[in-house]
Amino acid sequence: MSKSRPLLVIATAFLLAAGVLTGPLQGSKRLELKFQVYQGTRSGTLLPPKFAGSYSLQPAFSAHLLAGPDMESEKSRIRWIFNLEDINFITDANLIIGEGGHAPDRVRQAFRLNGNIYQVLLLITEFKPPLRLFALLQEKTADGFQNIFGQTIEMKGGHSSIIGIEDRSGKTYFLTFRVTGPAEMVPPATLPPPPPPPMPEENKKVIEEFERGAVNMATETVPVRLLKQIDPVPPPDAPAGGGHVSLNVRTDEKGNVKRVMVIYSSNKAFEEPAVNAVRQWKYEPSAKDGKAREAVFTVTVRFDPR
Numbered sequence: 535m536s537k538s539r540p541l542l543v544i545a546t547a548f549l550l551a552a553g554v555l556t557g558p559l560q561g562s563k564r565l566e567l568k569f570q571v572y573q574g575t576r577s578g579t580l581l582p583p584k585f586a587g588s589y590s591l592q593p594a595f596s597a598h599l600l601a602g603p604d605m606e607s608e609k610s611r612i613r614w615i616f617n618l619e620d621i622n623f624i625t626d627a628n629l630i631i632g633e634g635g636h637a638p639d640r641v642r643q644a645f646r647l648n649g650n651i652y653q654v655l656l657l658i659t660e661f662k663p664p665l666r667l668f669a670l671l672q673e674k675t676a677d678g679f680q681n682i683f684g685q686t687i688e689m690k691g692g693h694s695s696i697i698g699i700e701d702r703s704g705k706t707y708f709l710t711f712r713v714t715g716p717a718e719m720v721p722p723a724t725l726p727p728p729p730p731p732p733m734p735e736e737n738k739k740v741i742e743e744f745e746r747g748a749v750n751m752a753t754e755t756v757p758v759r760l761l762k763q764i765d766p767v768p769p770p771d772a773p774a775g776g777g778h779v780s781l782n783v784r785t786d787e788k789g790n791v792k793r794v795m796v797i798y799s800s801n802k803a804f805e806e807p808a809v810n811a812v813r814q815w816k817y818e819p820s821a822k823d824g825k826a827r828e829a830v831f832t833v834t835v836r837f838d839p840r
Contacts, residue, residue, distance in 0.1 A: 563661065564633040566715035569654070570626040571645055572609065572708040574618040590650055590673065591699045591707075593683050608694055612708055616759055624707075628714070631658060644674075648701060653679050654709065664838070665689040665713065669697060688765075689713050690838065744782055744795055744830065749822045751831035758831050761789065762816035766807040768837050776839040777801045779808035783833055787826040789817040797832065808835040 605623065613621045629641045642655045651674040660666035666688050672679040687695040689711070697709045713720050751758050777800035784793040794812050799805045812833060820829035 563638075564635070564716060565631040565658070565661075565665075565713065565719055567629040567631070567641075567656070568626065568710075568712045568714050569629050569643055570605065570608070570710045571624040571647075572612065572710070573622045573624055574612065574616060574706045574708060575620045575622070590648070591652070591671070591682060591701055593671075593685065593697065593699055608710060608712075612696070612710075616706075621708075629656065631656065647707060650674070652682075656711070659686065665719070667695075667711070669709075669711070671697075671699070671709075687711060741782060741795070741797075744784065744793065748784055748828040748830045749820050751820065751829050758785075758820060758829060759818035760815065761818055762814075764811045764814040766804075766811035766835055766837065768807055769803055772803045772807075772837065773801050774839060776837045777804045778834055778836045779804050780832060780834050781808060781812055782830060783812060783815075784828060784830045785817050785820065786828055787819060789819040791815055791817070792828065804835075804837050808837075811835065 605626075609621050609623065612618065624647070625645050627643045627645075629635075629643060631641045632638055635641055640655060640657045642653055644651060644653045646652070653672045653674070655670040655672065657668045657670070658666075659668050666686060668684055668686050670684045671682045673682050674680075685697055687697065689695060694710045694712045696711075699707050699709065701707070779799040780797040782795040782797055783791055786792045791813050794809045796805050796809065799808070812835065817829075819826050821827060
């Protein structure tokens with residue numbers, strides 16, 4: 535007899551008790567999603583990850599990706615951000631939760647990787663902006679589908695939510711999720727920030743000192759790869775219309791954020807939470823001439839309207 539149902543019941547009960555899962559959608563609400571799976575390839579030798587469990591996959595990272603609505607745009611952005619030699623499409627599916635779907639608050643989709651069968655189960659946890667889903671990844675075994683890990687994902691306007699996973703050989707796969715309908719449920723796209731005003735001459739000298747001795751990634755052909763991202767928490771008195779902060783970031787030889795400097799902000803209320811969030815980010819170590827080096831680059835942290 536399959537153990538997937540008891541495990542799912544336990545997971546759902548836990549989420550309800552914790553206040554994470556809000557329960558079935560009310561009335562005739564409907565949510566349409568696009569689910570896609572890709573495999574990324576990188577040049578060089580892959581170092582197999584160290585597994586703590588007995589499953590053939592493990593989580594690697596999660597992120598939000600600002601990309602166009604078509605698959606080629608999404609593939610291009612993933613390849614560029616994660617410094618991939620190539621990215622291959624594996625499978626996709628159009629998912630429906632609520633009216634027209636199989637359940638009012640969840641949907642499941644099976645897919646195959648390297649001969650193994652997996653299933654992603656999506657449960658609605660917050661059916662209002664910001665829309666949140668709990669993604670449960672399961673692997674099929676002789677006893678049925680067994681839980682591997684769960685991840686809360688937030689659906690941002692114009693973004694794909696990504697969960698990265700790795701297999702035992704070190705290959706990386708990307709599970710992407712995007713809200714496609716109905717129209718009233720598609721979050722509005724976050725517009726790119728306007729260019730900052732001209733920088734005063736004294737600020738240029740401060741930046742030169744900030745960058746001295748590090749690899750300036752703006753002049754490199756390979757972009758820096760973000761491994762871990764913490765979303766900023768805006769203060770209660772922050773402008774309701776949202777905003778953005780441009781930051782200079784310096785990482786050490788291990789990819790840890792060493793220093794952060796504000797270059798420009800649409801409102802000073804956003805500066806401190808932006809700096810606090812970026813200090814917790816983690817990047818892949820940068821190298822120059824085969825040697826690990828400190829790196830400097832610019833990032834923009836956006837705060838969505840409330």
